Amino acid sequence: MDYDKIKRLITIVEQNKLTELAVEEEGLSVTIKAEALEKHVAPVATAQPGLHGEPEEVFVEEIFEAPEEEIAAENLAEIRSLMIGVFYRCPSPDSPPYIEVGDEIEVGQTIGLIEAMKVFSEVPSEVGGKVAAIPAESGKLVQQGDVLVVVETTQ
Numbered sequence: 461m462d463y464d465k466i467k468r469l470i471t472i473v474e475q476n477k478l479t480e481l482a483v484e485e486e487g488l489s490v491t492i493k494a495e496a497l498e499k500h501v502a503p504v505a506t507a508q509p510g511l512h513g514e515p516e517e518v519f520v521e522e523i524f525e526a527p528e529e530e531i532a533a534e535n536l537a538e539i540r541s542l543m544i545g546v547f548y549r550c551p552s553p554d555s556p557p558y559i560e561v562g563d564e565i566e567v568g569q570t571i572g573l574i575e576a577m578k579v580f581s582e583v584p585s586e587v588g589g590k591v592a593a594i595p596a597e598s599g600k601l602v603q604q605g606d607v608l609v610v611v612e613t614t615q
Contacts, residue, residue, distance in 0.1 A: 477603060517592065537587040539609040541602045545576035546581075549598040557598070559609070563591045571609050574602065589613040 549557040
């Protein structure tokens with residue numbers, strides 16, 4: 461497996477916020493595990509024994525910096541998921557979303573739902589202000605601590 465394929469797998473892990481991805485191709489098995497972001501290290505890829513005997517290890521380590529748009533301003537607050545589950549922006553498929561970018565919201569207002577083990581829990585806003593971004597996709601799995609909504613606070 462070439463370096464470009466491994467980089468694409470790493471991108472898939474990062475974009476989908478996966479903790480681990482295993483791929484087998486032509487007798488070669490590659491497992492990519494994401495590390496904690498606080499370490500500022502990209503996921504590590506390790507190759508396991510293939511058709512030709514000896515185990516082979518490939519370590520891909522890249523130091524990265526947060527893009528400028530991710531650097532929090534003083535008046536931006538992130539509403540994060542308190543649990544693992546599927547995030548929904550609407551109460552039902554045929555209903556409008558609870559919030560949209562640009563909406564003014566207040567403390568306690570429902571911003572979405574998280575489904576975990578067939579139980580839907582409302583996600584209340586912890587802050588008041590204007591919705592600046594909604595990074596969490598409706599119908600997608602979120603992890604505990606993932607940013608659901610970014611709010612420009614009124615303070």
